[in-house]
Amino acid sequence: MKIPIGHTGVHYEIFVRSFADSNGDGIGDLNGVTANLDYLKNLGVSAIWLMPISPSPTYHKYDVTDYYGIDPEYGTIDDFRRLVAEAHQRDIAVIIDLVLHHTSIHHPWFREASKGPDNPYWNYYKWLRPDEIKRRKLATRDITADSGERNPWHAVRGSSYPERYYGMFWSGMPDLNFDYRPVREAVFAIARYWLNDIGVDGFRLDAARHLYREFEEPKNHEFWAEFGQVVEEAKPGAYTVGEVWTRPEHIAPYFRGLKANFNFDLQLMLTDIVRNEDDTEELIEYLSYVHATFGTVNPQFIDSLLLSNHDQNRIGSMLKGKLDHLKVAANLLLTLPGLPYLYYGEEIGMLGMKPDEYIREPFLWDIRTRDKQRTRWQRGKYSTSQTVQPLAEQQANSDSLFNHYKRLIHYRNGHAVLNDNLSRLEQAGIRQKGIVAFIRQSSTSDQRVLVIHNLTKSPINVVFSPTEAWCRCIIFETAPGSLLADDQITVPGYSCVIVE
Numbered sequence: 317m318k319i320p321i322g323h324t325g326v327h328y329e330i331f332v333r334s335f336a337d338s339n340g341d342g343i344g345d346l347n348g349v350t351a352n353l354d355y356l357k358n359l360g361v362s363a364i365w366l367m368p369i370s371p372s373p374t375y376h377k378y379d380v381t382d383y384y385g386i387d388p389e390y391g392t393i394d395d396f397r398r399l400v401a402e403a404h405q406r407d408i409a410v411i412i413d414l415v416l417h418h419t420s421i422h423h424p425w426f427r428e429a430s431k432g433p434d435n436p437y438w439n440y441y442k443w444l445r446p447d448e449i450k451r452r453k454l455a456t457r458d459i460t461a462d463s464g465e466r467n468p469w470h471a472v473r474g475s476s477y478p479e480r481y482y483g484m485f486w487s488g489m490p491d492l493n494f495d496y497r498p499v500r501e502a503v504f505a506i507a508r509y510w511l512n513d514i515g516v517d518g519f520r521l522d523a524a525r526h527l528y529r530e531f532e533e534p535k536n537h538e539f540w541a542e543f544g545q546v547v548e549e550a551k552p553g554a555y556t557v558g559e560v561w562t563r564p565e566h567i568a569p570y571f572r573g574l575k576a577n578f579n580f581d582l583q584l585m586l587t588d589i590v591r592n593e594d595d596t597e598e599l600i601e602y603l604s605y606v607h608a609t610f611g612t613v614n615p616q617f618i619d620s621l622l623l624s625n626h627d628q629n630r631i632g633s634m635l636k637g638k639l640d641h642l643k644v645a646a647n648l649l650l651t652l653p654g655l656p657y658l659y660y661g662e663e664i665g666m667l668g669m670k671p672d673e674y675i676r677e678p679f680l681w682d683i684r685t686r687d688k689q690r691t692r693w694q695r696g697k698y699s700t701s702q703t704v705q706p707l708a709e710q711q712a713n714s715d716s717l718f719n720h721y722k723r724l725i726h727y728r729n730g731h732a733v734l735n736d737n738l739s740r741l742e743q744a745g746i747r748q749k750g751i752v753a754f755i756r757q758s759s760t761s762d763q764r765v766l767v768i769h770n771l772t773k774s775p776i777n778v779v780f781s782p783t784e785a786w787c788r789c790i791i792f793e794t795a796p797g798s799l800l801a802d803d804q805i806t807v808p809g810y811s812c813v814i815v816e
């Protein structure tokens with residue numbers, strides 16, 4: 317029986333524009349991704365998530381003008397079909413960003429809707445008169461982690477009617493109206509097209525929490541439950557992961573319809589723990605609470621783990637490029653229970669700080685004079701051949717961050733418990749400063765492992781509690797020098813040890 321996507325493996329997020337240029341125009345493209353599938357397979361990746369690839373007036377393409385097309389900058393629909401086919405030949409799944417929350421103002425739906433209240437497409441969007449906005453106290457919204465827009469009601473330029481449209485992110489991205497049934501049906505048709513006609517394996521769902529405003533959040537849960545049903549009927553086993561950034565008890569209901577959700581709070585916590593070299597955040601206690609909360613809604617929940625992504629400062633910069641800390645972060649990401657995501661270039665320690673263009677800089681395949689694939693749409697400010705060792709050089713260096721990631725991923729892929737993204741987290745009895753320790757229990761058998769991380773530079777003798785009496789041998793170490801004797805284990809500095 318085929319294992320459902322997300323239940324095992326490691327996923328890799330790609331900003332196509334920055335990844336690899338196949339035709340020399342300076343812009344990354346789909347053929348550039350296809351040309352590097354062997355690289356991703358070699359790294360150990362089981363699925364790729366492509367940021368938006370549909371036509372759009374912006375560089376990032378999160379404001380779509382045609383949900384059925386491919387942006388000409390990136391290639392053609394035939395290029396994309398070939399990418400999907402080549403990925404599948406290598407057992408790599410393809411997940412695409414589906415931006416359903418809003419369209420571009422240049423989308424035909426909005427162009428029609430903006431002609432006025434009598435247009436058939438008017439109800440595809442959310443409109444209110446200024447007096448009603450004022451009466452309902454909706455004129456402003458609180459700035460959130462994902463949107464700095466305080467005044468979300470916008471007038472159509474040159475319009476004679478008084479109504480304003482709602483655009484949570486900015487005036488160029490009008491929110492769709494999911495209370496209007498034709499919008500839902502149009503969105504479901506788009507999902508079916510990409511799953512069945514094109515053959516993608518699932519979707520990353522942008523701004524999944526914001527289809528409705530916070531006071532109407534139960535409507536979000538209801539929509540995604542319906543969407544999940546549509547996806548499953550269209551392609552059984554297809555994968556869905558939501559961008560839902562809020563408290564665990566508010567994320568949990570989204571698991572009724574979505575198979576996975578990103579754990580953004582954990583991402584912030586991991587950065588602090590690695591930087592401070594101490595688990596002051598009580599990581600495992602927190603994760604135990606999160607998983608118990610998710611499990612009450614869906615016992616098959618997939619906790620999607622990340623160190624950074626296209627919206628957040630890169631982990632390389634957050635940890636100031638310190639190789640030891642970046643290796644510890646990788647150790648945690650790839651051994652905690654859940655589905656790990658790598659943001660392109662994370663495996664070579666790429667740097668980047670907001671604004672967003674600078675956390676989406678060109679991937680460094682080689683030093684510039686030899687790099688035929690490096691994109692030129694933007695000059696690197698943080699990630700250059702001077703600040704980050706390019707991939708070609710790291711591949712030749714056995715101690716590089718790249719080879720650290722590759723070794724960890726390959727070991728993870730080959731181990732029944734570590735590669736079980738639904739495995740359960742159990743607390744270990746170990747409580748020592750500078751140490752993070754936990755047990756992972758298989759979701760399908762009695763097999764379990766003890767994982768011990770030393771967050772500090774010095775070796776630590778970790779003393780087992782009576783609950784670790786079953787631990788007999790070291791099966792993996794990220795650095796040489798670990799030693800298991802009687803009821804204690806020596807864990808070298810900045811390393812991870814796995815025990816059975």
